[in-house]
Amino acid sequence: MTSFLEYLSHPLFIASCLLVGVVVLWAATSVPSPVPSNLPWQGMKEQEFLGHFRASLRSFGSMREWLKDGYERYSKNGKSYIIPDVSGRTEVIIPPQKLRWLLDHPDSVSSVGAAHYDQLVGDYNFTDPYVLGTLYHEHVVHKSLARNMANIIPNIQDEVQHALDETWGKDTADWKDICVFSNMMEVVAQLSNRMFVGLPLCRNKDYGRLMGGFANSVISAVTLMPLFPAFIRPIVGPVITIPNQYYWWRVSKYTVPLIKEREANMARRKQDPSFKWEEPNDYITWHINVAEAEGRKKDLDPVMIARFLLPLNFAAIHTTVFTITNVFFDLLGSDPKDGFLEGLREEAENVWAESKGNWSKQSLAKLYRADSAIRESMRVSNFMTHGLLRKVIGKDGITDPEEGFKVPYGGYVATDVHSVQHDPDIYPDPERYDAFRFSRPIEEFEAKRTASGGALDPADEKEWLRLKQTGIVATGETFLPFGHGKHACPGRFFVSHELKMLLAYVVMNYDVQYLGKRPENQWFGQSVIPPTTATIKVKRRSQAAAV
Numbered sequence: 001m002t003s004f005l006e007y008l009s010h011p012l013f014i015a016s017c018l019l020v021g022v023v024v025l026w027a028a029t030s031v032p033s034p035v036p037s038n039l040p041w042q043g044m045k046e047q048e049f050l051g052h053f054r055a056s057l058r059s060f061g062s063m064r065e066w067l068k069d070g071y072e073r074y075s076k077n078g079k080s081y082i083i084p085d086v087s088g089r090t091e092v093i094i095p096p097q098k099l100r101w102l103l104d105h106p107d108s109v110s111s112v113g114a115a116h117y118d119q120l121v122g123d124y125n126f127t128d129p130y131v132l133g134t135l136y137h138e139h140v141v142h143k144s145l146a147r148n149m150a151n152i153i154p155n156i157q158d159e160v161q162h163a164l165d166e167t168w169g170k171d172t173a174d175w176k177d178i179c180v181f182s183n184m185m186e187v188v189a190q191l192s193n194r195m196f197v198g199l200p201l202c203r204n205k206d207y208g209r210l211m212g213g214f215a216n217s218v219i220s221a222v223t224l225m226p227l228f229p230a231f232i233r234p235i236v237g238p239v240i241t242i243p244n245q246y247y248w249w250r251v252s253k254y255t256v257p258l259i260k261e262r263e264a265n266m267a268r269r270k271q272d273p274s275f276k277w278e279e280p281n282d283y284i285t286w287h288i289n290v291a292e293a294e295g296r297k298k299d300l301d302p303v304m305i306a307r308f309l310l311p312l313n314f315a316a317i318h319t320t321v322f323t324i325t326n327v328f329f330d331l332l333g334s335d336p337k338d339g340f341l342e343g344l345r346e347e348a349e350n351v352w353a354e355s356k357g358n359w360s361k362q363s364l365a366k367l368y369r370a371d372s373a374i375r376e377s378m379r380v381s382n383f384m385t386h387g388l389l390r391k392v393i394g395k396d397g398i399t400d401p402e403e404g405f406k407v408p409y410g411g412y413v414a415t416d417v418h419s420v421q422h423d424p425d426i427y428p429d430p431e432r433y434d435a436f437r438f439s440r441p442i443e444e445f446e447a448k449r450t451a452s453g454g455a456l457d458p459a460d461e462k463e464w465l466r467l468k469q470t471g472i473v474a475t476g477e478t479f480l481p482f483g484h485g486k487h488a489c490p491g492r493f494f495v496s497h498e499l500k501m502l503l504a505y506v507v508m509n510y511d512v513q514y515l516g517k518r519p520e521n522q523w524f525g526q527s528v529i530p531p532t533t534a535t536i537k538v539k540r541r542s543q544a545a546a547v
């Protein structure tokens with residue numbers, strides 16, 4: 001009897017009971033987010049007991065197959081369908097032709113902010129619900145980043161050199177193994193923070209590690225929260241996000257004093273134009289300027305500005321790390337006979353010499369092959385399979401007159417990015433990484449233009465305009481890694497310059513070995529994650545361009 005009681009009070013038994021209880025509650029209370037009643041479903045089995053719950057769980061392993069089938073059956077024929085997700089969210093997947101319809105709704109009806117708030121657990125993840133509730137950092141980036149791009153290019157060039165020299169080294173004798181994912185976590189955090197907080201903080205390893213830890217805690221909460229039924233989340237949310245609060249507390253020791261000092265210096269400069277101080281061109285300065293011009297008192301509080309740096313780092317770092325990790329593995333996993341690395345090196349060295357060793361918007365725009373190699377990797381190795389997620393917040397819902405469905409208030413709409421970017425009717429041989437897919441026609445066009453002495457007839461002009469729409473930053477119905485429309489990622493202008501400089505630096509200064517076979521990416525529900533432990537072999541070239 002005693003031993004039975006002991007068994008019942010064993011922590012493992014209690015924990016198992018709690019877990020089973022939570023799962024049962026989740027299953028019993030799990031209801032699909034509101035969806036139109038007249039659209040077909042993917043993944044749901046008719047009359048299945050706890051059907052939505054089980055379909056949500058199945059989506060984790062079946063998303064790839066469901067998307068493929070849904071694209072062939074519905075999207076390719078201009079039709080919409082419904083798909084469950086492991087987060088418990090249920091999405092109406094619209095075909096690419098309907099994106100204009102979705103994007104034409106005002107933000108007060110179909111909202112990207114509300115979708116991200118739910119997806120990223122805005123109530124708890126970013127230390128204060130105000131941060132994702134107002135999204136003031138996004139407003140600042142939209143207003144400031146593109147217009148400051150030309151001026152921050154030299155800073156990023158400097159940071160690329162510093163980060164790669166330090167982590168890849170300058171040894172021209174021996175090959176070095178680099179774990180691409182973890183190295184890029186370090187490098188990209190440094191580059192992004194050169195833009196966010198400037199020198200010297202961007203190079204502070206402890207700060208970089210803390211920001212990385214914060215981002216990982218956000219991902220943990222995003223993964224764990226859907227496991228709990230909605231009514232328990234106010235209790236569980238603050239507990240799960242204790243690590244977020246810890247990282248915030250530590251990171252704020254660096255950022256808050258810096259912001260206070262910046263505000264004081266900017267104020268002093270206003271009072272006294274002779275004050276000798278060089279204003280850093282980074283996010284902190286942009287934020288202060290925009291918030292002052294708009295009279296946003298609360299958003300000028302140094303603690304609040306420091307909080308906004310958290311979602312910015314989150315938005316910038318993992319996305320860019322996944323992207324550049326894929327670029328390396330796609331390039332190095334390609335057939336050496338294609339000569340992609342050598343082609344990139346030839347281009348980078350020519351443009352570098354022409355621009356006398358200083359990158360600018362104009363010279364970076366001439367890196368057609370590098371641009372194409374990155375865009376092609378974003379096409380074939382997209383890590384987000386769904387895109388343009390919107391939450392319907394208009395109380396009357398949104399109605400599609402063509403198919404006659406209505407997504408009710410509280411429903412979600414998205415599109416299948418993966419399948420459209422792998423459609424053979426749009427991209428011939430779609431599973432192949434063809435690094436120069438987009439640059440080849442541009443180079444052919446340039447050659448033709450040179451041969452004709454620069455003269456262009458109207459048809460050529462039109463073709464040139466079309467070709468200009470095939471660069472990294474150009475979004476459209478068939479290229480969606482940055483979204484599309486007015487909420488398309490404003491960071492993409494930075495990313496395109498940053499990654500082109502990084503790739504050019506690598507090919508000009510390092511020999512890198514081809515892999516023979518590309519290590520595979522792994523599907524986890526809606527995400528496709530690049531290899532996180534795979535390594536490459538690099539060696540500093542003795543004829544390096546920058547030393």
Ligand code: HEM
Pocket residue numbers: 112113137138141145192312315316317319320323387388389480481482483484486487488489490491492494495
């Ligand atoms: C390769 C790297 C990146 C990828 C793939 C990426 C992708 C995306 C995507 C898919 C969206 C949502 C668009 C939509 O739903 O329509 C987005 C939004 C956003 N991204 Fe990025 N991003 C990247 C890097 C960055 C960087 C470096 C920054 C920082 C400056 C940034 C800042 C933002 C912001 C502020 C938004 C919200 C825009 C809005 O809702 O109006 N992103 N990004």
